[in-house]
Amino acid sequence: MSRKFLVAVGSAALALTLAACGGEGAGSGGDTSDKKPSELTIGVSMPTQTSERWIADGNAVKQKLESKGYKVDLQYAGDDIPTQSQQVDQMITRGADVLVIAAIDGTALSSQLQTAADAKIPVIAYDRLIRDSKNVDFYVSFDNYKVGTAQATALLVGLGLQNKDGSKGTATGPFNVELFAGSLDDNNAHFFFNGAMDTLKPYIDNKSLVVKSGQTKIEQVATLRWQQETAQKRMEDLLTSSYNDGAKVDGVLSPYDGLSRGIITALQNAGYGGAGKKMPVVTGQDAEIASVKLINDGVQGSTIFKDTRLLAEQAAVAAEAYLQGKEPQANDVKTYDNGVKVVPSFLLPVQTVYKDDIKPVLIDSGYWSAEEVAAGQAKG
Numbered sequence: 297m298s299r300k301f302l303v304a305v306g307s308a309a310l311a312l313t314l315a316a317c318g319g320e321g322a323g324s325g326g327d328t329s330d331k332k333p334s335e336l337t338i339g340v341s342m343p344t345q346t347s348e349r350w351i352a353d354g355n356a357v358k359q360k361l362e363s364k365g366y367k368v369d370l371q372y373a374g375d376d377i378p379t380q381s382q383q384v385d386q387m388i389t390r391g392a393d394v395l396v397i398a399a400i401d402g403t404a405l406s407s408q409l410q411t412a413a414d415a416k417i418p419v420i421a422y423d424r425l426i427r428d429s430k431n432v433d434f435y436v437s438f439d440n441y442k443v444g445t446a447q448a449t450a451l452l453v454g455l456g457l458q459n460k461d462g463s464k465g466t467a468t469g470p471f472n473v474e475l476f477a478g479s480l481d482d483n484n485a486h487f488f489f490n491g492a493m494d495t496l497k498p499y500i501d502n503k504s505l506v507v508k509s510g511q512t513k514i515e516q517v518a519t520l521r522w523q524q525e526t527a528q529k530r531m532e533d534l535l536t537s538s539y540n541d542g543a544k545v546d547g548v549l550s551p552y553d554g555l556s557r558g559i560i561t562a563l564q565n566a567g568y569g570g571a572g573k574k575m576p577v578v579t580g581q582d583a584e585i586a587s588v589k590l591i592n593d594g595v596q597g598s599t600i601f602k603d604t605r606l607l608a609e610q611a612a613v614a615a616e617a618y619l620q621g622k623e624p625q626a627n628d629v630k631t632y633d634n635g636v637k638v639v640p641s642f643l644l645p646v647q648t649v650y651k652d653d654i655k656p657v658l659i660d661s662g663y664w665s666a667e668e669v670a671a672g673q674a675k676g
């Protein structure tokens with residue numbers, strides 16, 4: 297019997313149990329407005345602890361909700377889809393009153409979400425949209441298309457094709473660039489790539505940018521599970537297959553700092569950043585501390601800062617609204633169609649960080665300390 301089927305049966309049985317006993321698991325039948333925060337639990341399901349951003353996200357959501365008096369059931373799924381399904385199932389059995397989920401695969405949790413809906417447990421998608429299900433109530437994220445345009449712009453600025461103020465730069469190219477995208481099962485990966493390609497296309501068309509490998513489709517450049525090693529391997533393969541004629545890579549569009557570090561390692565292993573071989577302009581996202589240090593050291597070109605403190609705050613605000621029997625306030629009700637419905641969203645702004653921005657944007661706001669930036673490591 298397939299695992300998927302077993303999960304489905306398990307969820308159905310669970311829903312029946314919940315309905316029959318009306319107890320523990322969301323026994324309130326959805327109306328929690330007369331309960332004290334200490335009687336209410338928010339299940340928080342995060343994808344992985346291998347990326348430091350999700351650790352920061354998980355801690356921030358937990359801390360914000362606990363400071364309001366709620367109980368929090370925080371779980372990490374080790375980037376394993378069955379584990380995340382199981383953890384969400386458990387959160388429901390253990391009596392979660394609201395679920396906050398950053399999905400590994402945006403389409404893989406349908407049966408859990410149906411169980412949650414049957415038990416009237418609101419579901420908030422955290423940063424990554426959950427697709428193909430009507431049982432997603434709210435979405436908190438950033439302007440993900442804009443992340444992509446900002447990454448592409450940072451590449452153009454780094455190469456000198458554009459100035460920071462948007463005016464035309466003095467460089468003309470042609471520059472050799474390679475493109476990377478995130479995991480195809482993550483809705484965000486498509487938004488980032490679309491935003492980036494819309495920005496880069498005119499430069500590719502007029503040949504000031506040349507993708508020497510010819511790989512420009514998201515399916516060709518995607519990175520399953522956003523794995524650093526996978527990106528490193530692909531960069532190594534690209535160097536062997538497309539740059540063995542003496543040509544040099546001038547820039548790399550990378551959608552996430554973890555991938556950027558893999559790409560940079562591959563480039564360094566091939567002599568880039570050493571004598572006579574300039575490190576290409578490499579972009580990123582998430583302002584992970586190891587990458588912020590690389591930017592400070594002039595190795596990585598930029599990152600996109602998404603303040604996870606604000607995202608966690610929005611998730612907590614939305615969760616609390618549901619627990620008080622209200623609807624959370626959306627600021628976007630048209631962008632995020634998950635294939636079944638448009639999910640009301642609260643989207644936060646993003647900010648490009650070049651070396652000069654580290655102090656004003658990241659250090660002065662308390663996101664990272666100067667010591668952490670110098671060490672390239674978060675303090676425990």
Ligand code: GAL
Nearest residue numbers: 347349424482484522552582
């Ligand atoms: C995306 C997220 C990015 C990055 C990536 C890899 O969903 O929007 O900020 O964190 O996952 O973890």
